[in-house]
Amino acid sequence: MLDHTGLGTRVTELFRAQVTEGHWPLGSKIPTEPELVEWSGAGRNTVREAVGSLVQAGILRREQGRGTFVVSTSDLSSSVSRRAAGTSRRDSLEMRLALDAACARLAASRRTESDAERLVTLLHERRDAWSTGDTRSRVRADSALHRAVVAATGNALMLDVYEGLLDVFEEVALHDVAGETDDLAQLHADLVEAIVDGDPERAAATMSALLQPMIDQAGQLP
Structure with a gap:
């Protein structure tokens, strides 16, 4: 069984791949949290932490009342x-x-x-x-x-x-x-x-x- 840290890393990389492979294009709004939970099969907390990691990396940006958007394609x-x-x-x-x-x-x-x-x-x-x-x-x-x-x-x-x-x-x-x-x-x-x-x-x-x-x-x- 995967520990929480390992699962969180895998989900983060799964979401990152959506950006780098162009499935979530630059400037686009990513799916909602419930949609990400259903799509990834991960729990709500894991999904929230994975999105938060990409926000911290500068790849995603949360906008109050609007959602979360792709603002960069990589940490670099x-x-x-x-x-x-x-x-x-x-x-x-x-x-x-x-x-x-x-x-x-x-x-x-x-x-x-x-x-x-x-x-x-x-x-x-x-x-x-x-x-x-x-x-x-x-x-x-x-x-x-x-x-x-x-x-x-x-x-x-x-x-x-x-x-x-x-x-x-x-x-x-x-x-x-x-x-x-x-x-x-x-x-x-x-x-x-x-x-x-x-x-x-x-x-x-x-x-x-x-x-x-x-x-x-x-x-x-x-």
């Missing part, structure tokens, strides 16, 4: 997110360039046909988001495209780190999407084309052309 993502909070615009942009350029290069070498189709779809969605005039919608569409580039590397560790920084990147990006026109539309199209064509150097250079001017501008601010 949540740790990176906490560390990055409050960094300067220039530091955030420099980190983003380092990651995005490396990922663009890898994605161009490793992307699958499915990745390529996903990138083209998200490029169109990013373009369409500019017609709404809503800065949050624009940022989300932009982030979805950049995250898909990282996913196309096939490197799970890079994706964990990137997701941990995504909230910070999105806050910084609000400054850059407020205009009436999308001045970076063509560069994003060039980026997707380079990755789809399997050209690593062009993909990395295009990512640099996207982000370096922002870094240069940030360095000139008082």
Whole structure:
């Protein structure tokens, strides 16, 4: 017979797998406690402790009156997110360039046909988001495209780190999407084309052309 600690660990890992395998997607609400009890076969206290462990790890967040939501896909993502909070615009942009350029290069070498189709779809969605005039919608569409580039590397560790920084990147990006026109539309199209064509150097250079001017501008601010 399993002791309480062993059972609690197994249930925690069972719930964690629901997140890491995408059954409970980022931003989604997880099942209610009674549903988790029925699904897992564990007792109410064990389920409550397992959820609490993932809340402490920064993977889940309880919201009073609403339920419990997935806010990170791994302990690493949540740790990176906490560390990055409050960094300067220039530091955030420099980190983003380092990651995005490396990922663009890898994605161009490793992307699958499915990745390529996903990138083209998200490029169109990013373009369409500019017609709404809503800065949050624009940022989300932009982030979805950049995250898909990282996913196309096939490197799970890079994706964990990137997701941990995504909230910070999105806050910084609000400054850059407020205009009436999308001045970076063509560069994003060039980026997707380079990755789809399997050209690593062009993909990395295009990512640099996207982000370096922002870094240069940030360095000139008082």
